Amino acid sequence: MKEAMASAAAAVNAEMDRLLPMVDGPESRLFEAMRYSTLAGGKRLRPFLVTSTARIFGVSPSSAIRVAASVEMLHTYSLIHDDLPAMDDDDLRRGMPTCHRKFDEATAILAGDALLTRAFEILAEPETHADPAVRCELVLLLGRASGAHGMVGGQMFDLAAKDEEMDMHAVTRLQQMKTGRLIGYSCEAGAVLGKAPRQARAHVQAYAHDLGLAFQIVDDLLDVEGDAAEMGKAAGKDADAGKATFVSLLGVERARAQASMLVDQAVSRLESFDEKADLLRDVAKFVLERRN
Ligand code: GRG
Secondary structure (H helix, E strand, O other), X not given: OHHHHHHXXXXXXXXXXXXXXXXXXXXXXXXXXXXHHHOOOOOOHHHHHHHHHHHHOOOOHHHHHHHHHHHHHHHHHHHHHHHOOOOOOOOEEOOEEOHHHHOOHHHHHHHHHHHHHHHHHHHHOHHHOOOHHHHHHHHHHHHHHHOOXXXXXXXXXXXXXXXXXXXXXXXXHHHHHHHHHHHHHHHHHHHHXXXXXXXXXXXXXXXXXXXXXXXXXXXXXXXXXXXXXHHOOOOOHHHHOOOOOHHHHHOHHHXXXXXXXXXXXXXXXXXXXXXXXXXXXXXXXXXXXXXX
């Protein structure tokens, strides 16, 4: 699994390098910041989900890798903006100074904006898929997953919820919007590229839903138990901020059991697929065992 993830990460890194060329001129600092944050590392989980799902449906690797690069750019934008002083005010991301620390706040805002925009531009380009209807659907789904009803809405919910009492229902909804929707998109995009039948697509969506929740529970566990050096970012931030999380509501043991149950359930959603879905089965286990 480690090898499969490393080789997929290398492929998506090369594609992002190609899709984000440096330019000369007064705007060169913007490109430097975009490349700094995007090529800085990270698990490349979302790209892996795109290419692994695309594999089930026989999608050409050149299409899948562009969609994988696009979602990683959008994810990187969210991390850059999340780290800003107006949000989480973090100094470290992926083991390196955050974008605004390395450059400056204005450059970091613009780098995030430009990565977000580039992500949609890539989807709309003809090289992504020969069928314009497929490209259009990818744009629509990414907009829904990442916008006010998805990730950005989830971030607003998170900011509004600080110092508020939250129950399991509220925390689940918040995390589903903030993190789950983009993970869901990453899986669904592979099915859209392969024009998967409705039933197969529903199985992939169900898998992604469970995986997204398990991912977030593990994220909450790592915030409590993880090692900052291994994670490349600060730990203990949720407790410091007095945030309600799956761990604060369930406790460590029940949260771990819940994540494990969700991963088993995610894998069971793939029953109707053959061995081509093995990477998705294996990555679900990786999500449970990850240390960063
Ligand atoms: C600022 C518009 C805006 C949105 C921010 C996703 C998000 C919303 C903020 C990220 C903050 C955070 C730590 C969320 C918890 C889960 C998460 C998305 C972690 C980071 O994703 P990983 O673990 O990171 O996949 P790498 O570095 O491996 O890509």
